Amino acid sequence: MAQVLIRQLEDHVLDVLRARARAKGLSLEQSLRDLLTDAARGRGGELPDELARLRATTPAAGRQLDVAALIREDRDGR
Numbered sequence: 001m002a003q004v005l006i007r008q009l010e011d012h013v014l015d016v017l018r019a020r021a022r023a024k025g026l027s028l029e030q031s032l033r034d035l036l037t038d039a040a041r042g043r044g045g046e047l048p049d050e051l052a053r054l055r056a057t058t059p060a061a062g063r064q065l066d067v068a069a070l071i072r073e074d075r076d077g078r
Helices: 011-024 028-040 046-056 067-076
Strands: none
Touching: 011 028
């Protein structure tokens, strides 16, 4: 297998990548390996998944939103 060395990576970028790996319970190396593998396969990564999740929780355009009913549902645990 090949190896890659990346020089002059800004410290804050590495901090964010470390935090992301830690949040997933992965080593930085494994997290970067997964990220690069997904990029090579043409997958969009986490952002499209997050956007789809948010879209699913948003009412369709033009649909009236009954806020009081939503509050009652949440309050009643439904």
